[in-house]
Amino acid sequence: MDHPSKLLIGLTIGGRYEIVRKIGEGGMSHVYLAEDLKLPGKLWAVKESVVDPEHYSSIRDEAKLLISLSHARLPRIVDFFPPDNDGYSYLVMDYIQGITLEKYFNGYRGKVPVDSILQLADQLLEVLGYLHTHDPVIIFRDLKPSNIMLTEQLELRLIDFGIARNYKQEQTQDTVKLGTIGFAAPEQYGSGQSDARSDLYGLGALLLYLSTAGAYSEWSDRVEKYIRPDLPRRLVPVIRKLLQLAPENRYASANEVRKELASAVRQKSVPEARRGKDIAGRTSTQVIAVMGASGGTGTTHTAIAISHFLARSHSKVALVEMNVRSPAFRRIQHIVNGDHVPGGGSRKFEVQGVDYWRQTARADVITLLSGSYNYVVIDLGTYRERERLEEFLRADISVIVASGAEWRQQDVMDMVRSLSRYPQQKWMYFLPLAQTDAVQRLRRQLNTSQVFSLPLHMDPFDQSEEMDRALNRIFQGVLSGVERRRRFRFGLS
Known part of the structure; x- marks a missing residue:
């Protein structure tokens, strides 16, 4: 981030939130850990953002967007300080103890357990299903490892709604082209308006990235041979369909993908000696x-x-x-x-x-x-x-x-x-x-x-x-x- 932070350890925001330490930063923001002086021991995350005056509305939009959401896999916003004369604003939200998926991935040197991949995919689809059925529909548009937090129990939280947007049915393409190269859908770069299927593309890119030890996030004919052999094979066509360039060729909803993943999990290969059967032949x-x-x-x-x-x-x-x-x-x-x-x-x-x-x-x-x-x-x-x-x-x-x-x-x-x-x-x-x-x-x-x-x-x-x-x-x-x-x-x- 080019702009220096105004926050220092020990500084208090709004007479209530005392800065403890810096915990992260992104292209447009710094994130700090803060203690609530009115609720001793309660910790919050404070996101400091700075924008030019013509973009003040984007910060207010993010705050308004977060306030309207209520889901266990999303941060809860509890306070907002609008831009000051220098363009600095502050969002106070839930402090999520854990690490980013990026750090988790690096800790495994790219070899994340298959069960963890399936679990993370299911949790992502759960929260995407919520966002996509919200009124109005919300498109996250930036599914990438650094925007996903994992708790100690491997529970997922989506963070950084800086480029999320409401879907506008009358709009033919996005006004602003945003997203992370390699994880964002093609329509986010000018070929059309992003919608729920754009987030599903991002999910597919993330699954492919995790399944190839970080080597690929876009589909091509040569990719399949690099997908780890212990991944359920029924998952491969799911990833391929998620990564179709044309939105109409992808899945229509998160719920549809979730059903496909559940089927892949049920049919995951298990050594026969470890698999009990009941009288109907089902896994016992x-x-x-x-x-x-x-x-x-x-x-x-x-x-x-x-x-x-x-x-x-x-x-x-x-x-x-x-x-x-x-x-x-x-x-x-x-x-x-x-x-x-x-x-x-x-x-x-x-x-x-x-x-x-x-x-x-x-x-x-x-x-x-x-x-x-x-x-x-x-x-x-x-x-x-x-x-x-x-x-x-x-x-x-x-x-x-x-x-x-x-x-x-x-x-x-x-x-x-x-x-x-x-x-x-x-x-x-x-x-x-x-x-x-x-x-x-x-x-x-x-x-x-x-x-x-x-x-x-x-x-x-x-x-x-x-x-x-x-x-x-x-x-x-x-x-x-x-x-x-x-x-x-x-x-x-």
């Missing part, structure tokens, strides 16, 4: 997602009880913690290991035949699904802001844990109502310690028979005959081909 690893309708319902307790119930039936079970805010699995690991569990320690530990995976990212779950587990039980924590809704909706069995108290059943009703547009046939509702009348009441309200009471089970790690009977009864008809001392298999609903 089945996913049970457990989510609480509200706090204090016993979500983790229930997930543990289900996992050990399945493990006692001679099944290989992984219990995955995807509620990153919860300290539960860390505490369990501390008890099991008998010593302190450092932040960088192993996230996998075993308890009575169940493999526990502490604070697990989606990429790890993909690996578990292609492994030798019969069941993967996911503890999603409490339903808040739909942070883990994708895992809940994708699971083979989706369990909602709710309170049996009449005054708290509105929590589950509100949750179900907010998710009414999604299919709910495979959902089950567990009410720990609920009386029969509470179960019947919720069945009537939800118009489903899939509401069950769970008995008192003080220690979910230990066997309880009463709990075993309850879970056997609940899963009857959902588990197929079950005989005592044989492995359970979930059938698909």
